[in-house]
Amino acid sequence: MDIRDAEYLVAVADHGSITEAARALFIAQPSLSQAIRTLERDLGVELFDRGGRKLRITPAGTSFADAARQVLADVERARAAVQDVADVQSGTLTMAVLNSLAADPLPRLVGRFHRLFPRVLLSTVSADVPDGVGRAVRSGECDLGLTELLVGDQGLGFRVVGEQEIVLALHADLAIELPDPVPVDLLADIPMIVEIGSRPRLPVHNVAVECAHRQSMWELVVQGAGATLLPRRVAEHELPGVVVRSLAPREVRTIGLVHRPDPLPPAAAAFIAALDEVQGASVSRNARPAGDSRASS
Incomplete structure (x- = not known):
């Protein structure tokens, strides 16, 4: 089931009619009817009971409609997240920075970010030790923290920058x-x-x-x-x-960005997204809890 199938299935289930669903989707009724038939054939079940005057959804159809709604909700959240990053035109990003990382890699990371988002003000807070970076992020004083990743459970998510x-x-x-x-x-x-x-x-x-x-x-x-x-x-x-x-x-020490497990503010999400072009293949794409045996702050 792809996104289009999910949209078609939910529309028919909500409207109880192929004709009304086709009108709401701005497509031809025969095309929608054929799409539902094809989906039923692919799934091997009947999604709607066509025996009465009104189209009725079957138990299998209800189950698939619930899954389809979840797919559409996930897609909408993903689109909203991408749009948030694309719309980063102003605002402030606060970052706690371990002092020993102020000369490298902070300038390289910030340089790339400001070329992409020149109107976002970056405000940094210095910390002498990794624990100081972690405290600033956990308290909400800072959106992100650039620090050495250490072993321990501090309840923060992280993104590896490099070594x-x-x-x-x-x-x-x-x-x-x-x-x-x-x-x-x-x-x-x-x-x-x-x-x-x-x-x-x-x-x-x-x-x-x-x-x-x-x-x-x-x-x-x-x-x-x-x-x-x-x-x-x-x-x-x-x-x-x-x-x-x-x-x-x-x-050797591992360097990374730490953040609270909450959804990231748009500017913070944009900063992490910009890492891909700074670090290339060396950037870890897997966010894990900071309690992972390889990292924490």
């Missing part, structure tokens, strides 16, 4: 005697630069500098004041001339 390799960025002078990749245990012997308020992914025991500003922290690394842990893309593009070393074991 980031965490690397060690440091001046060449500090890297002379270090192996490549650098064993995590050796981090205890390396002077480190950390951002105030952040929670390092790996234990950092030898803190040389605490810095409140990310750009200043990166410049300190360039000047040889210490090393820091960064996503590879950020280290290679934002810190010119530094040495970038992988870690052993390799350190």
Whole structure:
């Protein structure tokens, strides 16, 4: 049964007459009658009793009519959702962003979104830790959250954006005697630069500098004041001339957008839809509860 069959079946059931249903559907009566006959033949049951003066729906017809109404309702909801996204011309999208993701991938994602929806204002709220992103989304303060996906049950849905390799960025002078990749245990012997308020992914025991500003922290690394842990893309593009070393074991984090399980506001739905063109095949198309063993916030 396709959408057209569903529309025909429901119309005839509601009007109790092929003639009246055909008039309501703006089609010829013989065409509608033939369509119903074909549907009955395909299903192998009679949907209407034609023995009396008035067309009566059979129990099988009632069952199929109920299913047809559900199909039409689902189609209408899908059309409305698509139209909501297509109609995003203004408004505000609020997003909680993990601080360490502000340099990447936030600019790439926002750039694509604003090329598609230039009149939507994006308002971001920063968070030092993933839990802060989750709280902002669950409370309704933000529509979406860009964060590292962690294991745990927080009652949020998510959409995977991609993965980031965490690397060690440091001046060449500090890297002379270090192996490549650098064993995590050796981090205890390396002077480190950390951002105030952040929670390092790996234990950092030898803190040389605490810095409140990310750009200043990166410049300190360039000047040889210490090393820091960064996503590879950020280290290679934002810190010119530094040495970038992988870690052993390799350190990778999964990045995603989290949202409440309620229907998304149009701007939030449009932002997630825009991910397809930013990430291509690497974007996960399956939304799961945040309690899934692979992700949560």
